[in-house]
Amino acid sequence: MPRVTFTQNIQRHVPCPPASADGRTVREVLEHVFATNPRVREYVLDDQGAVRRHMVVFVNGRQIRDRARLSDPVPADGEVCVMQALSGG
Amino acid sequence: MSTRLFVATRKGLFTIERRKGRPRARWAITRTQFLADNASMVLPDRRDGSVYTALGHGHFGVKLHRSKDGGRTWEPCATPAYPPKPEGLDDREPNSGRPIPWNTELVWALEAGHASEPGTLWCGTLPGGLFRSRDRGSSWQLVEALWNHPKRREWFGGGAELPGVHSICVDPRDPRCVRVAVSCGGVWMTRDGGAGWECRAQGMRAAYMPAERQFDPHVQDPHHMVESPSNPDVLWVQHHNGVFRSTDGATSWQEIKTVKPSAFGFAVAVHPADPETAWFVPGVSDEQRIPAKGRVVVARTRNGGENFQVLTKGLPQEHAYDLTYRHALDVDETGDRLAFGTTTGSLWVSENQGDSWEAVSEHLPPVYCLRFG
Numbered sequence: 477m478p479r480v481t482f483t484q485n486i487q488r489h490v491p492c493p494p495a496s497a498d499g500r501t502v503r504e505v506l507e508h509v510f511a512t513n514p515r516v517r518e519y520v521l522d523d524q525g526a527v528r529r530h531m532v533v534f535v536n537g538r539q540i541r542d543r544a545r546l547s548d549p550v551p552a553d554g555e556v557c558v559m560q561a562l563s564g565g
Numbered sequence: 566m567s568t569r570l571f572v573a574t575r576k577g578l579f580t581i582e583r584r585k586g587r588p589r590a591r592w593a594i595t596r597t598q599f600l601a602d603n604a605s606m607v608l609p610d611r612r613d614g615s616v617y618t619a620l621g622h623g624h625f626g627v628k629l630h631r632s633k634d635g636g637r638t639w640e641p642c643a644t645p646a647y648p649p650k651p652e653g654l655d656d657r658e659p660n661s662g663r664p665i666p667w668n669t670e671l672v673w674a675l676e677a678g679h680a681s682e683p684g685t686l687w688c689g690t691l692p693g694g695l696f697r698s699r700d701r702g703s704s705w706q707l708v709e710a711l712w713n714h715p716k717r718r719e720w721f722g723g724g725a726e727l728p729g730v731h732s733i734c735v736d737p738r739d740p741r742c743v744r745v746a747v748s749c750g751g752v753w754m755t756r757d758g759g760a761g762w763e764c765r766a767q768g769m770r771a772a773y774m775p776a777e778r779q780f781d782p783h784v785q786d787p788h789h790m791v792e793s794p795s796n797p798d799v800l801w802v803q804h805h806n807g808v809f810r811s812t813d814g815a816t817s818w819q820e821i822k823t824v825k826p827s828a829f830g831f832a833v834a835v836h837p838a839d840p841e842t843a844w845f846v847p848g849v850s851d852e853q854r855i856p857a858k859g860r861v862v863v864a865r866t867r868n869g870g871e872n873f874q875v876l877t878k879g880l881p882q883e884h885a886y887d888l889t890y891r892h893a894l895d896v897d898e899t900g901d902r903l904a905f906g907t908t909t910g911s912l913w914v915s916e917n918q919g920d921s922w923e924a925v926s927e928h929l930p931p932v933y934c935l936r937f938g
Contacts, residue, residue: 489625515641519625523646523668530624560624 567897567937576930609938619672679740689730720750768818793840821870832894879922906932
């Protein structure tokens with residue numbers, strides 16, 4: 477099952493410990509995390525459900541390409557990493 | 566008379582309180598909250614003692630927090646959010662041509678609703694959406710009639726690059742009557758609680774437009790608009806290139822050309838009991854956003870703008886480059902106490918309608934909004 481981790485800086489605002497979450501795309505995996513921790517959603521995604529402008533999501537160390545729909549595939553043993561971009565601070 | 570002031574700054578929320586003492590009382594910082602976070606707005610709600618503050622996290626977006634105990638403890642509440650942008654909609658900021666993001670980019674106005682609607686709040690945002698909550702910020706609804714108005718698509722950004730609603734005036738005589746000001750898009754008014762809207766900026770002048778468009782109500786840039794609590798037909802606007810006043814509920818506006826030392830600025834406050842008395846904190850011009858001659862002054866009229874006094878006592882009169890943003894000047898419910906805060910972190914309080922001022926701090930982060938409450 478894919479594993480999801482969040483940047484340390486987000487924890488100051490909303491706790492989001494590492495989680496295992498099912499799903500074949502970034503959207504599916506993150507939706508499973510948000511289902512159990514709903515406040516995290518608005519810290520990571522904007523009003524349209526896209527990745528916030530100054531956030532970045534990696535799958536196995538590679539930045540995702542589809543920031544609007546989050547359709548990038550996630551392998552069954554994938555590591556999804558939600559980080560803040562260097563910009564925006 | 567107010568003894569407490571909330572100050573929202575680039576680096577957190579500060580509570581300032583008046584403490585009795587000898588030889589005289591002093592205003593001092595008594596609490597700091599959300600330190601290092603960008604607090605764009607604060608609203609003490611006099612109806613129930615709640616306080617709201619808006620934070621804009623660079624990475625994590627805009628968030629709203631609520632305090633039910635006068636600002637001691639806080640809980641997150643809902644943030645106004647835009648509905649899904651319709652697929653294929655061509656909604657662009659007219660000057661840059663860039664697509665308008667259907668996202669809350671900034672909480673730029675937060676106001677308590679009418680006294681008869683205790684849970685109601687109004688919220689203005691970049692990129693131009695007006696929201697209403699009927700449950701003290703637990704949920705928000707976009708005022709769709711204004712957002713979907715065909716003329717909204719012509720609103721354009723000023724300094725903020727996106728259009729936004731920064732001033733909201735709820736008529737104390739009628740909860741259905743609300744006036745909002747938009748940079749840049751004029752003044753808008755509803756008489757039916759938000760179902761229908763019309764632009765009400767007739768008489769305003771936009772010096773930054775070609776001659777044939779200067780009096781177009783839809784292109785006006787009111788920097789801030791306030792309503793006289795004692796006569797809500799009187800509204801004052803500090804506009805991008807002048808001061809304007811309406812005495813007929815925003816049906817028409819008259820330019821006030823007597824303001825000294827200059828007509829540019831952001832902030833305006835009106836006396837709670839006297840619609841003829843208003844205060845401004847002028848800067849040189851839009852191209853020179855600093856106080857004239859390096860002197861921080863407050864301009865006050867007591868006769869509806871016929872003439873102004875330039876108030877300087879207690880304010881720095883050389884090499885001062887403080888700029889006061891639109892929400893960073895406030896007057897308390899008596900009209901005697903005023904405060905303003907600046908981009909360079911100065912905060913001054915007056916207890917005599919501006920005749921003299923006392924510095925509370927000169928080392929705050931840039932001040933975005935302050936309010937007695």
